[in-house]
Amino acid sequence: MIDAYLEILDAFSPLQEEARALIESQITIKDIPKGDFILQEGSVCNHIYFLHSGFARQFYYKNGKEITEWFAASKEFCFSIESYFHQTPSKLMIQTLEDSTVIFLHRDAYMELSKIQSDLSQLAIKMFAESLVFSQRRMEHVLFESAKDRYVHLLETKPNIIQKVPLAYIASFLGITQETLSRIRGQL
Amino acid sequence: MIDAYLEILDAFSPLQEEARALIESQITIKDIPKGDFILQEGSVCNHIYFLHSGFARQFYYKNGKEITEWFAASKEFCFSIESYFHQTPSKLMIQTLEDSTVIFLHRDAYMELSKIQSDLSQLAIKMFAESLVFSQRRMEHVLFESAKDRYVHLLETKPNIIQKVPLAYIASFLGITQETLSRIRGQL
DNA sequence: GAAAACCTTTGATATTTATCAAATAAACAG
DNA sequence: CTGTTTATTTGATAAATATCAAAGGTTTTC
Numbered sequence: 001m002i003d004a005y006l007e008i009l010d011a012f013s014p015l016q017e018e019a020r021a022l023i024e025s026q027i028t029i030k031d032i033p034k035g036d037f038i039l040q041e042g043s044v045c046n047h048i049y050f051l052h053s054g055f056a057r058q059f060y061y062k063n064g065k066e067i068t069e070w071f072a073a074s075k076e077f078c079f080s081i082e083s084y085f086h087q088t089p090s091k092l093m094i095q096t097l098e099d100s101t102v103i104f105l106h107r108d109a110y111m112e113l114s115k116i117q118s119d120l121s122q123l124a125i126k127m128f129a130e131s132l133v134f135s136q137r138r139m140e141h142v143l144f145e146s147a148k149d150r151y152v153h154l155l156e157t158k159p160n161i162i163q164k165v166p167l168a169y170i171a172s173f174l175g176i177t178q179e180t181l182s183r184i185r186g187q188l
Numbered sequence: 189m190i191d192a193y194l195e196i197l198d199a200f201s202p203l204q205e206e207a208r209a210l211i212e213s214q215i216t217i218k219d220i221p222k223g224d225f226i227l228q229e230g231s232v233c234n235h236i237y238f239l240h241s242g243f244a245r246q247f248y249y250k251n252g253k254e255i256t257e258w259f260a261a262s263k264e265f266c267f268s269i270e271s272y273f274h275q276t277p278s279k280l281m282i283q284t285l286e287d288s289t290v291i292f293l294h295r296d297a298y299m300e301l302s303k304i305q306s307d308l309s310q311l312a313i314k315m316f317a318e319s320l321v322f323s324q325r326r327m328e329h330v331l332f333e334s335a336k337d338r339y340v341h342l343l344e345t346k347p348n349i350i351q352k353v354p355l356a357y358i359a360s361f362l363g364i365t366q367e368t369l370s371r372i373r374g375q376l
Numbered sequence: 377g378a379a380a381a382c383c384t385t386t387g388a389t390a391t392t393t394a395t396c397a398a399a400t401a402a403a404c405a406g
Numbered sequence: 407c408t409g410t411t412t413a414t415t416t417g418a419t420a421a422a423t424a425t426c427a428a429a430g431g432t433t434t435t436c
Binding site for chain 4: 377378379380381382383384385386387388389390391392393394395396397398399400401402403404405406
């Protein structure tokens, strides 16, 4: 179970034995049933979560409506960057959409780790840089492509999401109403 | 001249004497007249730029049109994250809008630095995390606020930009046409 | 397996923003 | 200054998307 996790970290930046041992001793693993929360609104995000298996969505409330920010698939990481770094109550919630197994890495453990093996910071930097590039690409789409083109793009790059997820979640992620998304679907 | 730069880095993460000396020996400082490019399209971004003084815009071409991605004001950093990390030709251009003085930190020098003083990585992580939070907030605005609200928000948070910059640059940053922005202005 | 809850589609209309065309206004060069 | 370029505003119309209301579908639950 832990192996897949270590392997993924290792691929980013080869882990020293000491670091590997620290991770094994510090992480916790939880089974989280469908619909339960990995991170609840109002609590401080003190972990980096890794979905060993399952599927989750990250969302927040805006004017009483649920806005889906993104999804986390199997073998992906997620957490509230804002809450984690500012140590403030999270606006973001993370909820499983399937029964999931989640690996929790605590902030303190991560800090320990980056002392033991300083090049792990390079891993974090790489991940953040990738996220920023991704975020800028998405911004470009949102600003200059039609709702239809954005949906088609999502369909092409993340087909698994569209199958697993109710239309309303996708609509709010794309920044359109469910009615519009339904009509777009009808046209394809 | 260098002092202001070192001070800013120092505020993020106190610099050791050795790191400070390395920076002083490795950076280059250039005066760049209004309208000239700090980073040109097609060249690989191998530096992190710091505007000691002046003002610049970051933009790229999409379907033959200039799209402004963001601005860099005095005492701010800028570079093409994508080109820098992927080592690919930059789509992004950075052009001064006023006579500017720019401090160049080369990628190699940065690498050296982070070996000498590993907690500088924490600085980079903090900066990226902030950028990501900023980017997510902007996404929320772009997805769910009207063009008018977005303009008003920019006006409130970055009033200096609006004074210095032609309307067309702001319009493309907001993802609207100049005509629409002109009408929005008329209403306020 | 019927009722309830939830999800998706459809229709009519209103609002926002884009597009195309042209008129002003401002900045700039000689 | 004066013509020339560049930036901004205005108008008429078209396209995209939202909103409100309601009707069909699916799933879930007991």
